[in-house]
Amino acid sequence: MNNNQILAKIFEEIADALEFLGDNPFRVRAYRTAANVLEGLPEDISVYINRNEKIYGIGEELREKIIEFLNTGKIKKHEELLSKIPRGIFEIMKIPYIGPKTAKLLYDYFNVDSIEKLKKVLESGQLLKIRGFGIKKIENIKKGLELYKKLSERFAIGEVYQDIINLKNYLSSIEGVEKVEVAGSFRRFKETIGDVDILICSKRDISEEILKHPRIVEVINKGETKISFLYELSNHRLIQVDIRIIEEKSWGSALMYFTGSKEHNILMRDLAIEKGYKLNEYGLFKDEIYIAGKTEEEVFEKLNLQYIPPEIREARGEIELAKNFKIPKLIELEDIKGDLQVHSKYSDGVMDFWEIEAEALKLNYEYVAITDHSKSLKVAGGMETEDLIRRNEEIKKFNKSSRVKLLISAEVEILNDGSLDYPDEILKELDLVLASIHNVKKDEDITERYLKAMDNPYVDIIAHPTGRLVISREPYKMDLDKIFKKASERKIVLEINAHYNRLDLNDLNILKAKQYGIKFSIGTDAHNRAGFSMILFGVKLARKGLLTKDDVINTLSLNELLSYIKLCREYRKSKF
Ligand SMILES: [Zn+2]
The missing domain is CATH 1.10.150.110 (DNA polymerase beta, N-terminal domain-like)
Structure with a gap:
């Protein structure tokens, strides 16, 4: 403040x-x-x-x-x-x-x-x-x-994402509005958000039009440069929105200021002072004279810094990287060539293969992994071995004429003793094996279960590794270092589950896992058509974890991906 x-x-x-x-x-x-x-x-x-x-x-x-x-x-x-x-x-x-x-x-x-x-x-x-x-x-x-x-209360970001984008689009559509940006923790893609900060640059007074939005429940404050109100989300909960009217020449500096994080801003301000400037939400100044502020890029440039993407502005060393122009090119949504966790109606999803193909085509995907649950996960329609075999035949048939390759896959339960829910003869027939844990006893430490499962040469990916839910469940008890170390040694990929409830691994764990040289997959855990769009959350999370295209296996083309999986399996077998 x-x-x-x-x-x-x-x-x-x-x-x-x-x-x-x-x-x-x-x-x-x-x-x-x-x-x-x-x-x-x-x-x-x-x-x-x-x-x-x-x-x-x-x-x-x-x-x-x-x-x-x-x-x-x-x-x-x-x-x-x-x-x-x-x-x-x-x-x-x-x-x-x-x-x-x-x-x-x-x-x-x-x-x-x-x-x-x-x-x-x-x-x-x-x-x-x-x-x-x-x-x-x-x-x-x-x-x-x-x-x-x-x-x-705070909201899981994915729970409010679309509502906020809808509000942003409404604001953009008001005549005279030149720029609209959602700042704050939303722009940084924090996993939970408390309120929404929106900046607007406009040629004329638009407060009346803003307040006409039908979802505005109560106006808290209506000033010349700031309007605050309670906004009703699709889930009928309320979130506070603060809209600030920004002058064009301060747009970039205000965007930086209101994007935060607070800690990041403090470091940036100190750096500016070190270089003989003053940086605040109104601009970059030298001896009280305005130097820059119209765009973020301009401010970074004047400070002789590489542009810092909003997702990583968390005071975790990004300014040091920017000083040395060492921020890697972060992964983008367009880099994704397929979704590596999707459930069909063969387990607890609602989609048939045609629907899955249709969604995948909209996203320009080359492939989608069909990862139905395995037999012991009865609550989620886990497939008996015969059903799995029958489903695999169906997928093969479907693939003969499909425009998107469906990978024959499964989300296979890791059982209490660390063994997998299907025998190896079945697993080796799958293009891709996701292994995961859904049933954990209270206070159970699952490290050993994971380590044992990772001995199996067919485990390609560990799905939603920590089992946490963003709002409602703590991560399972486990020694992440041991698991990361073994995953790295065995060339096992860790999933970034993009489902808004999960976001697992989270950003900090991604950063940590990357230190071990681990590769990642991004999967939406989609159970219906709408679920595919959550891939964006996975990508944002990966960016927050400083990942590049090369860190994520579903940026590979279909053939590259299949040979990568094959190579890793051979490597694991040779070490076994
Ligand atoms: Zn799962």
């Missing part, structure tokens, strides 16, 4: 506190107005103060508070108020439909100073007895509490 944002937040808090304490409404208003003005100022507040410039909407008293903040880093009045009011009250005041006045009533009558106490009072039914709390108001507070709960 810059000075303007910090001060705006402090002023909002002061206003809330004053209102809670029943202070003069005009003074409360003055703080709120000033907060709003600060949020919208194009330059840092210190610039105006230094130039001794009047700022419309900020009076003498508050100006002094700003100066106090710039000199000391805090405002005494703010601190005083904070100490007078229990911390939890500030949280309660943030709940939609509960303003300072309601919070005050709740506190005076029921000593409500935490969300927990608020819940209890709501459940008790006591509120109805108090003047000022009608049925409607109580319903609203309950609704507000639900909203607040939903807002404080």
